[in-house]
Amino acid sequence: MRYAMAVDTKKCVGCSDCVVACQTENNVPIGYCRDWVVETMDGTYPQLEVEIRSERCNHCDNAPCVRCCPTGASHKAEGGIVLVKQNKCIGCGACIASCPYDARYPHPKGYVDKCTFCIHRVREGMKPACVSVCPTKCMYFGDLDDPNSDVSTVLKKRKYKTLIPEAGTQPQLYFLI
């Protein structure tokens, strides 16, 4: 089993509904976010191209945060997702410094917090909160090892990219382009 997510940059309108849904679902403290929207604008007027991406932890296969964690609080869980055990985390910040995507943040309670792919929902057969609220249905979630999952199907049909693959992290968040 390998959980992964794909975000369609052609369909995403940058409404930030995914951000709010995540904050509500996961009780993210005010002022912080586990997922966020990035807009990039390329080119010179009038030839401009906009790309909008809903970003979050890439749940990397070769996760630097898991490698550098001194206590094993950051670990690989079911389906290859990266989680933090709050009662093992000492809040040293090594994982935050190690993430090229800056996907983690120090929770005001002291431990380090990040996207969990809403594993508590996934275990009950639901989709992550961000995926299920998306008004343009631009996000796909599922098991890459299952050829019929939403994410496998769309990755077969569409061209995609990952973020900073040259960092060697083998990210599992795909952007359809």
Add this chain to the structure above:
Amino acid sequence: MKEELIVSGRENMMVDPQLHIWHWPIPLYLFLGGLAAGVLFFAALYYLLGKEDEYRSAVRRVPFIAPVALVVGLACLFFDLRHKAYFWQLYTTVRLESPMSWGAWTLLVITVASFIWSALHIRELLPDWDWKYKWLKDLEVFFNRYKKQLAWVMLIFAIITGVYTGILLSAFNARPLWNTSVLGPLFLASGLSAGAAAIVLASKNREERLLFTKIDLIILGTELFLIVHMFMGFLASTQVQIEASQLFLGGQYTMVFWIFVVILGIIIPGLLDLMELRGKHIPAVIPGILVLTGSLFFRFIFVFAGQVSRWLY
């Protein structure tokens, strides 16, 4: 011209707009750890070489800095943790992949060793010292019997501590400025030069001062070589590392790095050391203080600049 404008909705504290997760306690600890490593390395080395009486300050007196520096450094590390009540989780596991994990164990060993070494030489500072309890006296006898083994442990773990402070940073490939293997030897050299400078500052014996001035000069030369080597590596590497090196080659850290670290921290004390060795009398306090402050500035600049350097996307 092609331009790219990136707008992100993320505003996580200490992460955006640029990473600042490690504040002043971390570079201060890296300096104190490096200094302690340098001091203990020379103490152990000259004890094992049988020069205990000739280089009395290096072997017996200056090592008293080490337990103080290490305890203050550990306090800094603890202070910088955000989930402090769980710090003991560090000592429930050994993870060789994580420099912070084996570094924490190394610190434990070297701190204990530095306390024992200082206790064995307590009469250098307080000639009338009495351990009062019999078991403490027995312990002193015990460690005196195994002093050679203790010195070996100190020698090896001092090197590991000195290198680890650099490897800790170089293990983060997310921060291109830190992600160079030169950082380990460079931090070790910086720690050793700080240790040698501390001995020159403390020593009252001219022969000992000259020896450590010579050692300091060699290490400062090595440091300068490693710094040049590091920038050559960056400039020949990928875009992110070229941009990281630009922080020091025209960017925001240029002045402070070249003036306080390279010129005042390495070149001028190096020249003063050279003049001292050529027979001109230079007050030991000048190169000593310059080397120590240069070493301190180096840690601060590197920890802060490294957090600014990043992958662009």
